[in-house]
Every structure is written in C-alpha cells, then in structure tokens.
Amino acid sequence: MSALEDAYQSAQTLNLKVKGVLITNPSNPLGTTMTREELNHLITFAIAKNIHIISDEVFAGTVFDSPGFISIMEAAMDRRLENENPDLWNRIHIVYSLSKDLGLPGFRVGMIYSNNETVVSAATRMSSFGLVSSQTQYLLSNMLANKKFTSKYMKENQKRLKRKREMLVSGLRTSGMECLKSNAGLFCWVDMRHLLSSNSFEAETKLWKTILCEVGLNMTAGESCHCSEPGWFRVCFASMSQATLQIAMRRLRDFSERSSCSGRIGNKISSQQQNMSSLRRKLLSNWVHKLSSSECDEQHR
C-alpha cells in the first residue's frame, strides 16, 4: 500500500494526473501471484483515489503452485462492488491473451474484459484494426470448446512448468545462485548479485553482456524490468527442452566457478579464456550472434 501511495505522491509532485493503476498478476518478471489481501488493498486505494484498475492477467493459466491465482474481478465480486461501489466496478478492466497460457503468440489473439460499456465499445471499434482471421477463430473455438482437452492441457502444462522450474532452481542452486520463490510464469527471477563487479546497473549490464557473449545465454537484466536493485535477472525456462536446460545449467555452473576463481567479472580475462570465449562465440546460434555481436565487439575492444 505504501508503494502505491509513494508512486501516487511522486506523480502528483510531477504534476501528473493519475488515471489508473496497472498491475500484472501473475507478475512478469517475478512469477508470483497477488494475494487476496493485496488485491483488497488495491481496490481500497482505487476507491480512495477515484482511479481505474487495469489488470494484465496474461499469465493466469501458468500458476503451477499454491497460493492459487485470484483475479481482480473475483476480489471485486467478493467486495460486492457491483452493488456497493458500481463506480469502481466500472473502472476495473482485465487484459488477457492466448500467447502465454496456450503458447500461441503468433495467433495474435487477445481480449479485454470490462464492465465499462464505453471501454468495451471503444475496444470493439479498435478491434477492426487487428482482426483475427476466420480460420484462427474456427480453430480456437473448436479447441476451447473442448472442455476435456482444455482441462487436460492446463493440468499438463502446469505440471511441466513446475517440473522445469524445479530443475532450473536446483541447477542454479548448485552454482550458488538462488531464485525468488515463485508459483507462476514461464521464468524465474534469479539473484546474481554476488557476480557483480560493483553494486551498480553498469556492472549488471556488464554481467549480462558477459553471460550473453561468453556463456551464450540470453537473460533479461533486472534494470530493463525496472528493478530497483542491481544483480537480478529473469531466466525463461519454459520453451527449453530438458536437454537444453541441462546444457544451460552446466554452462552457468562453469561460468560461476570461473568467476569465483578469477575474481569478479570486471577483472581481465586470461588468454586461454579468451580463446575459449572466441570458440564459444563461433558456436553461438545465428540469432544470439546477431543480437550480441555489437555488444560483444564493444566488450572485446
């Protein structure tokens, strides 16, 4: 609650009129779900400030562990907002898509769920700029109408996500890296603060580049997710095969051991390591190479 209030006050200081609060539940990048208490705080806050709540629930179906997922709409229903505070009831909106839960980002199917007629009407008009093809609609309506398939799919998906996450967490732990406890999402929030050459975002970027160029793994640096503390990285695990995940774990373990032998990442690397790293760079797949080449060249200058 105090974080919300602080953000609200700093917007006021900047002379910005706050119209709403956006949340991502389950969280990307943390992979955590909001509790009923947190959702209730949010509702109380939105009532007090007379603002909208937009809840991005695109990862709702990836919750693989307790506590379960609670939608903002469920929390609003529990508070009987429809009757007791119809104003806020009309200011709560959910956005969702099939990209994450069904692994169908290429289908470009998303939706808005709102009790606000103006929002629904505007979204309906806007939808003509991003129409979903008849073939896609036909396929999806058949697929989603099959309750046996959908419930089996969701269960299996959650089971596999949980297993993959456990593999990642235990693999990283053997390399001395801990993950934030999470129960959802396609990624883990990994603590790599001990690998930083200094407690700064410059050191975080340096570490990200080193891992990209030397280890061949592309992770998301915390700064790009607006993390306030340097040294946290988002590691996506869901689309990797078990074998690839094991290779990634082994490379990270080697890297972590090398780093603790040679001191922090900022130190100059030996010529043997340089040879190894240029060999590794040659082995990087094309897309990583394209992405990393300018960064790697800059680093090796």
Ligand SMILES: Cc1ncc(COP(=O)(O)O)c(C=O)c1O
């Ligand atoms: C929290 C969140 N919401 C929405 C999206 C958008 O997904 P898409 O445009 O594929 O539907 C993403 C994609 O990464 C996301 O992480």
